[in-house]
Amino acid sequence: MARSKAVRRTDIVASAIGLLDEHGLVGWSMRRLAAELGVQPSALYHHFENKAALLTAVAEEVLLRGRRPAEIAAWDAELHLLVVELRDAMRRHRDGAALIALVHAADPESLERPLRSALERGGADERVARVGARSLVRFALSHESDEPDDFALALGIVLGGLAERLVRQR
Numbered sequence: 711m712a713r714s715k716a717v718r719r720t721d722i723v724a725s726a727i728g729l730l731d732e733h734g735l736v737g738w739s740m741r742r743l744a745a746e747l748g749v750q751p752s753a754l755y756h757h758f759e760n761k762a763a764l765l766t767a768v769a770e771e772v773l774l775r776g777r778r779p780a781e782i783a784a785w786d787a788e789l790h791l792l793v794v795e796l797r798d799a800m801r802r803h804r805d806g807a808a809l810i811a812l813v814h815a816a817d818p819e820s821l822e823r824p825l826r827s828a829l830e831r832g833g834a835d836e837r838v839a840r841v842g843a844r845s846l847v848r849f850a851l852s853h854e855s856d857e858p859d860d861f862a863l864a865l866g867i868v869l870g871g872l873a874e875r876l877v878r879q880r
Contacts, residue, residue, distance in 0.1 A: 717749050719757045719767075726768045727803065734805040735812070740764070762816060769813040770820070772806060773799045785832035786873055789846065792824055793865055796850040807854040814847060821847045833876050842872050 725746050729738055740761055744751040758764040776799030800806040814821050825843035834842060849868055853861050 715749055715753075717747050717753050717757075722747065722754060722757055722764070723767050723771050726764060727771060730768065730806075730809065731804045735808050736805075765809060766813050766817065766820075769809050772803055772809065773821075775799065776802065785828045786869055788828040789825060789832075789869060789872070790865065792828065793846050793850050796821070796847070797854055797861065800850070800854045807851060811851050814851070818844065818847070829872070829876075832873075833880055834872075835879065838872075838875060838879065842875075 722743070726738070726743055729743055729746055733742070740751050740754055743764075744754055747753075754764065758767065773796065776795045796810070800810050803809070810821070822840075822843040825846050826839045829839040829842045830836075846868065849865070853864060856864065
């Protein structure tokens with residue numbers, strides 16, 4: 711039996727994103743990805759424990775590609791940017807929102823951590839930071855297809871509510 715050629719983790723993730731864009735999540739499979747890379751499916755499992763781990767890496771790369779370099783001092787400006795980046799990353803890829811939602815369901819901490827950190831810098835206690843971060847991720851997931859002006863208005867309303875909550879909490 712012929713051995714699979716060596717394939718790098720970064721190549722697998724890049725091809726997986728291309729496959730996602732071409733076929734969506736429904737048409738995405740480990741076998742199809744292996745065929746695309748010209749390797750046996752077992753070569754993928756050398757880098758990823760299972761399909762969920764690979765999808766997590768794909769989602770992380772999709773989000774990483776959406777990050778904008780910026781130095782933001784104000785917690786509310788950072789929250790705004792993080793939510794907009796999340797939405798933009800989901801919109802950039804076919805079934806991006808479904809992918810991010812799937813990974814978030816398995817590991818909510820990865821998306822919520824930076825939002826929670828910004829809220830804590832704004833003075834939120836642990837509960838408000840946790841619930842606020844979770845709410846912002848769910849907001850971005852559920853408003854992924856909104857028109858830009860509607861999304862911006864709705865995000866402003868949500869962030870205004872969080873800011874008001876923090877003022878009352880102090």
